[in-house]
Structure formats: structure tokens, C-alpha cells
Amino acid sequence: MHSAVFLIEFGTVVLALGLLGRFAVRLKFSPIPLYLLAGLVFGHGGVVPLGGSEEFIEVGAEIGVVLLLLMLGLEYTAGDLVGHLKTHAPAGAVDFALNAVPGAAAALLLGWGPVAAVVLAGVTWVSSSGVIAKVLGDLGRLGNRETPAILSVLVLEDLAMAVYLPILTALLAGAGLVAGGLTLAIALAAVGTVLLVAVRYGRVISRFISSDDPEKLLLVVLGLTLLVAGFAQQVQVSAAVGAFLVGIALSGEVAENTHHLLMPLRDLFAAVFFVFFGLSTDPATIPPVLLPALVLAVLTTLTKIATGYWAAKRAGIGVRGRWRAGGALVARGEFSIVIAGLAVTAGVEPGLGPLATAYVLLLVVIGPLTARFTEPVARRVMNRREARAASTPASDTSVPVARTEAGAREPESDDVPVGSV
Structure with missing residues (x-):
């Protein structure tokens, strides 16, 4: 009887996710907010609470996190990460200062303590x-x-997660200063070792794992990832970091083939992860934190736009491109939920999960809108200011030529793809 209930419940959840995903594709929108809402519907306090399949969904959610980080690691080579770290470190520092600090300040103002x-x-x-x-x-x-x-x-944020997640895991486990420092040292040593090995011996590792049989390649990579993630979790480095490092170590044809093989699994278990996070959040706890989430969403929308604008300006991009870069960075999603999920599992603060859910729901909807409309809105505002300045008698009616940091005339078509010039 329990088996039948499990199959019915889990089948209903997966079918609902498939239909929601198709609906999101038609709207050309991210399905993440719909998956979170589905979790709220099926969770405790929801319309149709689950019983028999919740434990399996929890395990699937853990696999979803591992696969998300593995696929992320497959996107980069060790050389790419090292090069980005050397070249774009200032942009990463500005990103951290403008966007991490508001979240920390909000938690302290809400009285949630340093870990939250x-x-x-x-x-x-x-x-x-x-x-x-x-x-x-x-x-x-x-x-x-x-x-x-x-x-x-984005690359610098992903690389920073390899350091941030072990620190967070140690704090959530209640580790002291010595234990936390040891955990961080292990994580940094692991990251450094993997990067070094991947740069020097990445092709050898990839050839060893490579297989012409997709089934064997899938089994080897998935098994290795889960094994490394488990050992990483055992030493409190974070399973997500272990999976990320496995992805970095693979390169070339193996990484490409693995990416294609694992993408459907990643999408399935990632959807299950978002549902599980919604399951662990009581819908009744969201209204009390909706106002703080909205304020935080508006504030960090502005700070992300400023981050993208600064990073693009530093790269010598024209004004229109700077605004587009800022608007594109606003969306939050999978990693925000992963981080909040770790805290919810550890029982840090009851209001943290609902706040994170409301915050991500807001920004995963606002993000595509800011990506589309930030530059046109900024252009209209600047045109109006120029028109007002030109209409005043004391103003100089000549319009200055926009220049880049190098002093050259800024191209009018900075939205032209690089490959077309």
C-alpha cells in the first residue's frame, strides 16, 4: 500500500513539474518560480500535502544540488577559472561588497544573528x-x-562558492574557530590541488574516464561525482564543492559528452530540489516576511545593476552596453535556494526559508524584465535630462561626444556582436 501511495504521489509531482515546465517555455520564462510554488502547494500547510514520497524527494533534492554543481564545473576549465580570477578580481570584489553586504545587514537588522x-x-x-x-x-x-x-x-561568483560553501557548512555545523579554520584550509587545499591537477593532467584524467559507450561514461562520471561529493560532505567541505571540483577536472570531449548525457538528469533532480525547498516552507510563513523580501529585492536589484554597469565600464563597454550588463545580472535562482536550503536543513532561523523563497520568487520574475528594459529606460531618462539641459538658456547646447575610458569615441553600435566587426 505504501509503495502504491509513493508511486501515485511522486508521479503526480513529476507530471505537475513537466506541465509547469512546458507552460514556462511557452511564456519564455524560467520555470524556477513555478517549481517553488508547486512545492508550496504540495508541502505542509499547502493544498495537497504529501506523505509517502517526501523522504525520496529529499534524497532526490540532494542529488539535484550535486548535479547542479557538477554541470557548472563542466562549463569551465581550470585555465579559464585561473585566468578570470587574475583578470576580473576587482569586479568580483565590487560584486561581493554591493550585493552580499545588504543581505548580511538585513539578517542582523531582523535579529537573526551572525550565522543567518x-x-x-x-x-x-x-x-x-x-x-x-x-x-x-x-x-x-x-x-x-x-x-x-x-x-x-558569474564565473567569479561560481568560483567563490568553492570557498563560501565550506565556510557556511562549518558555521551551520556549529564548528568552533579551530575546526572552522581547518575546514576552510581543507577546502582551499582541495580547490588548489584540483585546479593544479586539472591544468597539468586534465587531458590524462579525461582520457582515463572517456568511453565510447554513453552508458558506461554516464555511470563512471555519476558514480565518481557522488563518491567525491559524499567524501567532501563527510569532512564538512560540502558535497556541492566536491561535485564542482569533479566537473572542473573533466575537460574536452569527455566534458562535452557528459554534459549532454547528464542534462536531462540534472533538469529532473534540480526540479525536484526546488520542489523540496518549497515543501519545507509553510505558505503561512511567507506573508510576514514579504515586506522585508520586497525591500531587499528592490535594493539588491539596484546594486546588481550597479555591479554590471561597473564591470562593463571597466571592460571599456559603451554606456548602453553597461546598462544592459547591469540589468542582465539581477536574477537570483538556483544557488540562492541551495544556500538557503542548507540553512533550513540545519534549522538556523525559521524565517530564513520563507524570506529566501519570497526573495527568489520576486527576483526570478524581475530579472528577465530588468534584462530587457533597463537599457531602454536608462536611455530615455538620459535623453530627457539632455533635453531639459538644452532647453535652459544658460546651458551649452552642444552635446558632448561620449568617450570611453581610453579617450576614443564610443562606437554607436556597442550592441553589435563581437564576431560581426
């Missing part, structure tokens, strides 16, 4: 690479001049 402050700082800091990549593709901006500046910020 570290958690909420991560929630507000990290943009959603998945949502942003999809939005840029939908808008036809993947080849734009400002896109490398956007990607540099």
Missing part, C-alpha cells in the same frame, strides 16, 4: 547563471560586447 547573516549574504550575492544564460539567449545577446563582462562576474 552569512547565509542571507550568500542568498543576495549570487546571481542565477542558468536564468541569465537563458535570458541572454532569448534576447539574442550572447554575442554582444558586454556579455564577456557579465560572464566574468
Whole structure:
């Protein structure tokens, strides 16, 4: 009887996710908010609470986090990460200062304590690479001049997670100063070792794992990832970091083939993860934190726009491209939920999960809108200011030529793809 209930419940959840995903595709929107809402519907206090399949969904959610980080690691080579770290470190520092600090300050103002402050700082800091990549593709901006500046910020955030997550895991486990320092040292040593090995011996590792049989390749990579993630979790480094490092270590044809093989599994278990996070959140707890979430969403929307603008300006991008870069970085999503999920599991603060849910729901909807409309709105505002300045008698009616940091005339078509010039 229990088996039948499990199959019915889990089948209903998966079917609902599939239908919601199709609905999101038709709207050209991220399905993440719909998955979270589905979790709220099926969770405790929801319309149709689950019973028999909740434990399995919890395990699936853990696998979803591991696969999300593995696929992220597959996107980069060790050389790419080292190069980005050397070149774009200032942009990463500005991103952290403008977007992590508001989250930490909000947690302290709400009286949640320093551990919750570290958690909420991560929630507000990290943009959603998945949502942003999809939005840029939908808008036809993947080849734009400002896109490398956007990607540099995202890459630095992803790399920072390899350091941030072990720190967070140690804090959530209640580790003291010595134990926490040891955990961080282990994490940094692991990251450094993997990067070094991947740079020097990445091709050898990839050849060893490579297989012409997709089934064997899938089993080897998935088994290795889960094994490394489990050992990482055992030493409190974070399973997510372990999976991320496995992805970095693979390169070339193996990484590409693994990416194609694991993408359907990643999408399935990631959807289950978002549902599980919604399951663990009582809908009745969201209204009390809706106002703080809205204030935090508005504030960090402005700070993300400022981050993208600064990063694009530093890269020599024109004014229009700077605004587009800022608007594109606003969306939060999978990593914010991963970070909040760790805190919810550890029982840090009851209001943290609902606040993170409301915050992500807001920004995963606002993000695509800011990506589309930030630059046109900024352009209209600037045109109106120029018109007002030109209409005043004391003003100089000549319009200055916009110049880049190098002093050269700024190209009028800074939205032209790099490959077309």
C-alpha cells in the first residue's frame, strides 16, 4: 500500500513539474518560480500535502544540488577559472561588497544573528547563471560586447562558492574557530590541488574516464561525482564543492559528452530540489516576511545593476552596453535556494526559508524584465535630462561626444556582436 501511495504521489509531482515546465517555455520564462510554488502547494500547510514520497524527494533534492554543481564545473576549465580570477578580481570584489553586504545587514537588522547573516549574504550575492544564460539567449545577446563582462562576474561568483560553501557548512555545523579554520584550509587545499591537477593532467584524467559507450561514461562520471561529493560532505567541505571540483577536472570531449548525457538528469533532480525547498516552507510563513523580501529585492536589484554597469565600464563597454550588463545580472535562482536550503536543513532561523523563497520568487520574475528594459529606460531618462539641459538658456547646447575610458569615441553600435566587426 505504501509503495502504491509513493508511486501515485511522486508521479503526480513529476507530471505537475513537466506541465509547469512546458507552460514556462511557452511564456519564455524560467520555470524556477513555478517549481517553488508547486512545492508550496504540495508541502505542509499547502493544498495537497504529501506523505509517502517526501523522504525520496529529499534524497532526490540532494542529488539535484550535486548535479547542479557538477554541470557548472563542466562549463569551465581550470585555465579559464585561473585566468578570470587574475583578470576580473576587482569586479568580483565590487560584486561581493554591493550585493552580499545588504543581505548580511538585513539578517542582523531582523535579529537573526551572525550565522543567518552569512547565509542571507550568500542568498543576495549570487546571481542565477542558468536564468541569465537563458535570458541572454532569448534576447539574442550572447554575442554582444558586454556579455564577456557579465560572464566574468558569474564565473567569479561560481568560483567563490568553492570557498563560501565550506565556510557556511562549518558555521551551520556549529564548528568552533579551530575546526572552522581547518575546514576552510581543507577546502582551499582541495580547490588548489584540483585546479593544479586539472591544468597539468586534465587531458590524462579525461582520457582515463572517456568511453565510447554513453552508458558506461554516464555511470563512471555519476558514480565518481557522488563518491567525491559524499567524501567532501563527510569532512564538512560540502558535497556541492566536491561535485564542482569533479566537473572542473573533466575537460574536452569527455566534458562535452557528459554534459549532454547528464542534462536531462540534472533538469529532473534540480526540479525536484526546488520542489523540496518549497515543501519545507509553510505558505503561512511567507506573508510576514514579504515586506522585508520586497525591500531587499528592490535594493539588491539596484546594486546588481550597479555591479554590471561597473564591470562593463571597466571592460571599456559603451554606456548602453553597461546598462544592459547591469540589468542582465539581477536574477537570483538556483544557488540562492541551495544556500538557503542548507540553512533550513540545519534549522538556523525559521524565517530564513520563507524570506529566501519570497526573495527568489520576486527576483526570478524581475530579472528577465530588468534584462530587457533597463537599457531602454536608462536611455530615455538620459535623453530627457539632455533635453531639459538644452532647453535652459544658460546651458551649452552642444552635446558632448561620449568617450570611453581610453579617450576614443564610443562606437554607436556597442550592441553589435563581437564576431560581426
